[in-house]
Amino acid sequence: xxxxxxxxxxxxxxxxxxxxxxxxxxxxxxxxxxxxxxxxxxxxxxxxxxxxxxxxxxxxxxxxxxxxxxxxxxxxxxxxxxxxxxxxxxxxxxxxxxxxxxxxxxxxxxxxxxxxxxxxxxxxxxxxxxxxxxxxxxxxxxxxxxxxxxxxxxxxxxxxxxxxxxxxxxxxxxxxxxxxxxxxxxxxxxxxxxxxxxxxxxxxxxxxxxxxxxxxxxxxxxxxxxxxxxxxxxxxxxxxxxxxxxxxxxxxxxxxxxxxxxxxxxxxxxxxxxxxxxxxxxxx
Amino acid sequence: xxxxxxxxxxxxxxxxxxxxxxxxxxxxxxxxxxxxxxxxxxxxxxxxxxxxxxxxxxxxxxxxxxxxxxxxxxxxxxxxxxxxxxxxxxxxxxxxxxxxxxxxxxxxxxxxxxxxxxxxxxxxxxxxxxxxxxxxxxxxxxxxxxxxxxxxxxxxxxxxxxxxxxxxxxxxxxxxxxxxxxxxxxxxxxxxxxxxxxxxxxxxxxxxxxxxxxxxxxxxxxxxxxxxxxxxxxxxxxxxxxxxxxxxxxxxxxxxxxxxxxxxxxxxxxxxxxxxxxxxxxxxxxxxxxxxxxxxxxxxxxxxxxxxxxxxxxxxxxxxxxxxxxxxxxxxxxxxxxxxxxxxxxxxxxxxxxxxxxxxxxxxxxxxxxxxxxxxxxxxxxxxxxxxx
Numbered sequence: 001x002x003x004x005x006x007x008x009x010x011x012x013x014x015x016x017x018x019x020x021x022x023x024x025x026x027x028x029x030x031x032x033x034x035x036x037x038x039x040x041x042x043x044x045x046x047x048x049x050x051x052x053x054x055x056x057x058x059x060x061x062x063x064x065x066x067x068x069x070x071x072x073x074x075x076x077x078x079x080x081x082x083x084x085x086x087x088x089x090x091x092x093x094x095x096x097x098x099x100x101x102x103x104x105x106x107x108x109x110x111x112x113x114x115x116x117x118x119x120x121x122x123x124x125x126x127x128x129x130x131x132x133x134x135x136x137x138x139x140x141x142x143x144x145x146x147x148x149x150x151x152x153x154x155x156x157x158x159x160x161x162x163x164x165x166x167x168x169x170x171x172x173x174x175x176x177x178x179x180x181x182x183x184x185x186x187x188x189x190x191x192x193x194x195x196x197x198x199x200x201x202x203x204x205x206x207x208x209x210x211x212x213x214x215x216x217x218x219x220x221x222x223x224x225x226x227x228x229x230x231x232x233x234x235x236x237x238x239x240x241x242x243x244x245x246x247x248x249x250x251x252x253x254x255x256x257x258x259x260x261x262x263x264x265x266x267x268x269x270x271x272x273x274x275x276x277x278x279x280x281x282x283x284x
Numbered sequence: 285x286x287x288x289x290x291x292x293x294x295x296x297x298x299x300x301x302x303x304x305x306x307x308x309x310x311x312x313x314x315x316x317x318x319x320x321x322x323x324x325x326x327x328x329x330x331x332x333x334x335x336x337x338x339x340x341x342x343x344x345x346x347x348x349x350x351x352x353x354x355x356x357x358x359x360x361x362x363x364x365x366x367x368x369x370x371x372x373x374x375x376x377x378x379x380x381x382x383x384x385x386x387x388x389x390x391x392x393x394x395x396x397x398x399x400x401x402x403x404x405x406x407x408x409x410x411x412x413x414x415x416x417x418x419x420x421x422x423x424x425x426x427x428x429x430x431x432x433x434x435x436x437x438x439x440x441x442x443x444x445x446x447x448x449x450x451x452x453x454x455x456x457x458x459x460x461x462x463x464x465x466x467x468x469x470x471x472x473x474x475x476x477x478x479x480x481x482x483x484x485x486x487x488x489x490x491x492x493x494x495x496x497x498x499x500x501x502x503x504x505x506x507x508x509x510x511x512x513x514x515x516x517x518x519x520x521x522x523x524x525x526x527x528x529x530x531x532x533x534x535x536x537x538x539x540x541x542x543x544x545x546x547x548x549x550x551x552x553x554x555x556x557x558x559x560x561x562x563x564x565x566x567x568x569x570x571x572x573x574x575x576x577x578x579x580x581x582x583x584x585x586x587x588x589x590x591x592x593x594x595x596x597x598x599x600x601x602x603x604x605x606x607x608x609x610x611x612x613x614x615x616x617x618x619x620x621x622x623x624x625x626x627x628x629x630x631x632x633x634x635x636x637x638x639x640x641x642x643x644x645x646x647x648x649x650x651x652x653x654x655x656x657x658x659x660x661x662x663x664x665x666x667x668x669x670x671x672x673x
């Protein structure tokens with residue numbers, strides 16, 4: 001008889017092996033390469049160096065990093081703010097309508113991501129339909145640029161990542177026990193108190209998942225700013241691609257990636273500690 | 285005008301008339317039960333009182349004030365939900381404090397009142413836990429404390445014991461009674477369990493198909509059911525169809541029962557006239573069962589039959605006695621001195637059953653189409669008979 005603890009381990013071996021081979025090792029490789037010298041031919045030199053990390057002091061980087069953080073946070077906030085009421089409505093709708101709405105959320109995934117981004121380029125184009133509509137309505141002056149700026153990037157980021165926020169939010173709202181709404185009312189609470197003290201804490205897990213599902217890919221955005229952003233709306237992902245493909249400087253690209261990766265990890269660890277602290281104090 | 289009054293409440297859900305012109309008056313401080321089978325409208329009435337539903341017509345008055353249109357969060361009424369609906373993200377203490385915090389009671393007072401409530405429901409030691417860390421009975425007590433801490437004018441209880449097992453249910457029933465004695469709030473208790481209603485209530489309203497069948501104290505409801513529905517729903521009973529034959533004197537009459545030989549003597553409390561068709565309801569425990577024909581006394585009725593089934597239930601035994609093709613009568617007898625109850629009456633024995641002329645009720649004609657009613661006395665037998673021997 002195999003003890004249950006050992007059995008659990010055996011069962012998780014395939015998944016662990018997969019993660020180690022395809023996730024952990026590549027990540028470690030990136031961290032290792034960041035400490036290697038680059039050769040002019042795009043290869044890796046002998047020995048170890050911190051030169052690459054010194055180059056990260058490049059005066060262009062703070063701007064790009066701030067922009068990456070800013071756009072990612074805005075995008076996450078917008079996805080939660082739009083996704084929450086939508087998911088609420090979806091979870092409370094009749095079952096048939098729920099299935100339809102779920103379809104609408106999933107349908108964009110049937111089209112290639114790149115094609116959808118190019119479609120946005122057509123929509124936002126200076127001669128495109130949206131521009132004509134807005135100008136004819138007098139909403140914007142004729143020389144307004146809808147494309148190649150941070151606004152366009154943010155808009156399409158929200159468009160792209162919104163389903164990733166809706167899915168976990170919907171899942172947790174659907175499981176939420178709405179008899180708690182009557183309980184809160186019964187105890188004298190109005191809508192605002194119910195929402196802030198019972199509903200939001202009740203779907204906390206869903207919100208956390210939604211934030212991660214949006215924030216992490218948003219921080220690594222590359223295609224959207226590349227196609228829809230101008231030179232003034234570059235994000236970290238563009239710089240990494242540029243260093244790896246154009247400059248063929250792998251250590252530099254690796255160092256930027258490592259920085260992003262470490263940043264996300266620090267964020268998660270900080271969040272986890274905060275949650276544990278709140279839990280202990282019984283605040284939530 | 286103290287207390288809670290329902291005036292002509294009607295509520296329709298689609299084709300279903302959940303409540304049909306229901307009027308009830310609940311006194312300040314009493315434990316009042318709404319009793320009936322599922323779908324009788326008792327929960328709808330409770331929800332109307334809590335403010336979760338609006339009646340199509342009629343009014344709800346609390347201490348003389350019309351609260352029909354008042355939103356749920358502004359009524360001085362609190363509810364104990366069937367599934368307790370405790371806030372899972374809060375500790376028990378935070379759950380209990382919730383109502384007071386919403387009402388912006390000063391912090392010091394909240395702490396004192398929550399502490400007093402924890403003491404009342406004996407949960408001081410668990411106050412820091414969350415609802416998923418405690419048992420069903422404890423959740424029940426938190427729900428009571430969370431409601432009562434607000435000092436509601438009426439406490440509504442929606443089948444609060446349904447989720448508990450039998451032993452715990454009986455203990456919580458006693459505790460609920462004790463808590464009521466302590467706080468003196470009006471309790472409105474919704475249940476389909478007649479045992480709970482009888483054990484706890486000062487008065488009971490029996491509901492069926494959205495109509496109040498009868499309002500009365502537990503003994504009134506049990507011993508003097510006004511309708512055959514009430515008689516069948518509350519406890520066990522035997523029905524006989526017949527008609528009044530002869531008025532004997534100012535108190536008694538004789539009744540002829542279809543397909544039964546001797547005429548039966550009955551207490552004529554409703555002053556029925558001769559030839560009126562009636563249903564007789566006679567409870568199983570009102571019968572005595574004998575091996576020999578009992579001494580005939582004028583006020584006792586006797587029927588002869590054969591025991592078709594015996595169910596030993598520990599505290600008492602139930603016999604099913606066939607007195608005619610049509611009538612299979614259930615008779616129960618309490619065991620008080622087991623070893624002296626020698627030679628118990630067994631299967632297929634010939635027996636006589638007798639009862640006092642006062643111990644039965646004549647009711648208006650029983651409606652066969654009322655399935656919820658017909659099912660009740662029969663199902664118990666059915667399931668027991670279906671068991672393999």
